[in-house]
Amino acid sequence: MTTKTKQPTADANATAPLLTEEQILKMGEKDYMNEAQLAFFRARLKQLEKELLQNADDTTEHLRETVLVPDPADRATIEEEHALELRTRDRERKLIKKVQQSIARIDEGDYGWCEETGEAIGIPRLLARPTATLSLEAQQRRELKQKLYGD
Numbered sequence: 001m002t003t004k005t006k007q008p009t010a011d012a013n014a015t016a017p018l019l020t021e022e023q024i025l026k027m028g029e030k031d032y033m034n035e036a037q038l039a040f041f042r043a044r045l046k047q048l049e050k051e052l053l054q055n056a057d058d059t060t061e062h063l064r065e066t067v068l069v070p071d072p073a074d075r076a077t078i079e080e081e082h083a084l085e086l087r088t089r090d091r092e093r094k095l096i097k098k099v100q101q102s103i104a105r106i107d108e109g110d111y112g113w114c115e116e117t118g119e120a121i122g123i124p125r126l127l128a129r130p131t132a133t134l135s136l137e138a139q140q141r142r143e144l145k146q147k148l149y150g151d
Contacts, residue, residue, distance in 0.1 A: 018043050024123055032120055033112040042106050044130050049099045052092045059089050098131040105133075114138050 019040045031037070063082060069075050105111040112121055114135040121135050134142065 021127055024127070027123075029120075032123075037123075038106050038111065041111065041126060041130055042103060045099050045103050045106075048130065049096060049103075052096045052099070055092055056089055056096075059085055095131070102131045102133075116142075 019036050024037055024040060027034075027037070062085070067078065069078060102111060112126060113119070114121055115133045116138045117135060119135055121132050125132050125136055132139070
C-alpha cells in the first residue's frame, strides 16, 4: 500500500519527452507520482481543458447562427438540438472546473492521492479519470452512502 509522501512538483516547462500510458503502467510503486508522471498528467489535463474550451467556443458560434425555419416541426427540432447541446456544454463546464482543480493539485503536490484516506488513487484509475480525487474504494463508499442516505 502506497501512502502519500511529499514529492517535488512537475516543472511545467520540462523538456524531457512525455511518457506513454504503457511506460507509466510499467512503473513500480516507488515511482508513483514522480516528476515524469506528473508531467504526463499535467499535459493530459491541459489537453482536455483545451478541447473543452474549444467545444464551448464552437457551441457559442453554432448558437449564434440563427436560421429562420417556417415549419414549426423543424423549428422544434432545432430548438431541441440546441437544448441538448447546451446541457452537454453545462456538463463540460463543470468538468473544466474539475480539470483546473486537478492541475492545481499537481502544483500543490497533492495529485494522485485520495482526499479521504491519503492513499494512492492508482495509475489505472487516473488514466481512466484524470480528475479523480478519491481512490476506488473511497469512491465506492461515498456512492453507497449517497445511495443509502441521499445527498
